[in-house]
Amino acid sequence: MNHLKLSKFPTFYAIGLSYKKADAAMRGKFSLDEKAKTKLLEQAKSEGLDSLFVVSTCNRTEIYGFAEHPFQLIKLLCDNSQGTVEDFQKIAYIYKNQEAITFLFRVGTGLDSQILGDFEVISQIRNSFVESKKANLANAFLERLVNAVIQASKRVKNETELCSGATSVAFAAVNYIFNTVNDLENKNILLFGTGKIGRNTCENLVKHTKHENITLINRTKTKAEKIAGKFNLIVKDYINLPEEIHRADILVVATGAQNPTIDKNLLNLKKPLLILDLSIPKNVDENVKQIEGVSLVHMDFLSQITDETLEKRKEQVPFAEAIIEEIKEEFNSWMRARKFAPTIHALKEKLNAIKEGELDFQRKKIANFDQEQAELISNRIIQKITTHFANHLKDDNTMVDESIEWIEKIFQIETNTVK
Template sequence: MSFFALGVNHQTASVELREHVAFNPERLKDLLAQQSNQQNLNDMVVVSTCNRTEVYAMAENADMVLHWLAETNGIDVKQLSNHVYRYENTDAISHLMRVASGLDSLMLGEPQILGQVKTALALAKDADIVSQNLSQIFEYAFYAAKRVRSETAVGSHAVSMGYAVAQLALQVFSKPSQLTVMVVAAGEMNSLVAKHLAEMGVAKILICNRSVERAEHLAQEIAHRVEVEIIPFAELAENLYRADVISSCTGSLHQVIAYQDVKAALKKRRYQQMLMVDLAVPRDIDPKVESLDGVYLYGVDDLQSVIDENLAHRRQAAVEAEVMVNQLVTQLITHQRIHQAGSTIQQFREHGEIQSQHELADALERIQAGEDAQHVLEDFSHRLTQKLLHPTSIILRQAAQEDDPSHFEWLKEKIQDIFEQERKPKNLK
């Protein structure tokens, strides 16, 4: 039984194929429940996101996993086989750790994947199809991801527009808890800006959007973290003065924030500084605003250069993270081997105990029958020694017959070391 990782991601498959093999939580829950009754493949975890679908399983071979993934999605096995990647044992463990750490993500170092992998494990556990061995591998991968996050900078630099705006606000203003933020338009980009700033702990967020319904939807998503107020789009200019940070991304063909309006807002604010971010193309904010004292204006190109620089930092940190993952994989494999050796040693000891009890019973029976006790005990000692050393002797002979003598030399060296330790006089107390 081996540990396999098999799947498709943004590097190996088109969006169409990834959509075809993706699982929603409800369907996956039903499929995993059905697997609990199967003989061949009933120890598995399925990770399914917009950029990847992967199956991690204890199985006899990778083809079992491939056929399950193909059949459950109605795809020809040969077609799917051209796009899947397969990893086994050590390589599979390394891949899982890299995925959980964000090292294999489309956006290097993104943190959401760890939560998604944890959810996948929980779903499989609910279906009762996760062995202790498989669970331990995942828990160690979570430990690895935590180490990568806390001990490297792979996730510490902003590589999305929304996060970059939040980090920019931290650079311009020292106390985020006193900031009022205005997002002009409540689309996807500004929604991310609002969420990041809400998590950062700003005092208030003003949402100015043409559609009240869209504004209310965003307000509901962040209201548990920050005070929110919805402003009619027609009242944008007269409310500019209230905002320390303004992020605009309307998609309008014309500028929506004029130079004169910002100048008037500054005067009303008694020239307290403002951070204005224009995420729109064409631009929402009159470029002349940049000439006003107290206004910091950033556009898409400005932020993109910051993101590119930060992505370079992440890539540099990823080298360190990869080394760490390799070390942790080695630690886990070593731990597993020690555990397996412990089981083998226990079996060997039990075998020795059985032999000992058998020879002892035979010796006692001979003594009770009247044979000389000293002769019987000498025979007992000789026979037991032969039986206990028989497995070791076979292993040594087989190792000596191998073409590569290194294994035999290693065994001989270790046995001689044990003999040397036994010959040393014990410390007198």
């Protein structure tokens, strides 16, 4: 793979960090909002990188792309986030070539998710790739790879039970509320922010509680109204946040802000308040715990809540892995063929040049030379010879780089394959 002519840089990397080694605070440092992602892509172009995309969710921030050295990608991430190279070295990972390809398949199919089988990330991968394509930072390799991962995700979803059962951060949040709060039917619930996890939590709450005690507030009121309309909920203006918190028994925070939006100064409480912070970076300042009666629960804690569903999902992992292997092999076959295609093309041109020289010689030498018949026979011979070489290069046991070099030497041809 090192010599694949799909980028001016020969090595494909996946660099980043996730919930596995980075806590919520550290993930918050490296998280990228839409503006930061756009700036990162612009910087990548200005620094000469030609193909990459970036994924940033509450559980992970990663860059997938071609580079001469992984530090080029690490620098992009650190330059456009609050994270430092020193932080990165402590908690991050770097994969290259086949390892990076396998890693992206595992991420996209929910095998590397904080809650096994959570497929939320595949839409992020798709959307991030689209943004890179718009910015002319997506080559044929990346497009084919992302499409293969999307295909694997669909098949895992449809052909296994990896994502069956209600196991997600949103479900865990609702479960926690049900198990912790007494007399829930008569409690006031305030949802601040309309992030995806917040919306899913809201949907789960609506299914199991009275609608009239759930209020939505978002900085952009129209977004809240859109969701509220779907569930027939109350929407209040952002300016009413302090008084709505004062009324609430449960506050669910799911904003996409880069800094805390809730702190102790906003809380003027006369009764206990349970706060669930479902945001990365954290959107609720730890200082709220200084106020008597406040309980603060972060999504990292909720993600640890497992149930029978999770155990059942684990049984589905081998089936998911088999699907990944099948689609990954199709991708690798395409990649191998694309790698040696320039050599086969150059070989065919060389043989055609030899043919033309020989036919020209025989035409002058032989009376009544049958040009058409000679063309037909020699073209068939050239086709058979190049097919033999192509089959050799396609074989899994072939040392492709050495074979390409050997073909080029013997036939004295040059191709664009990077060495």
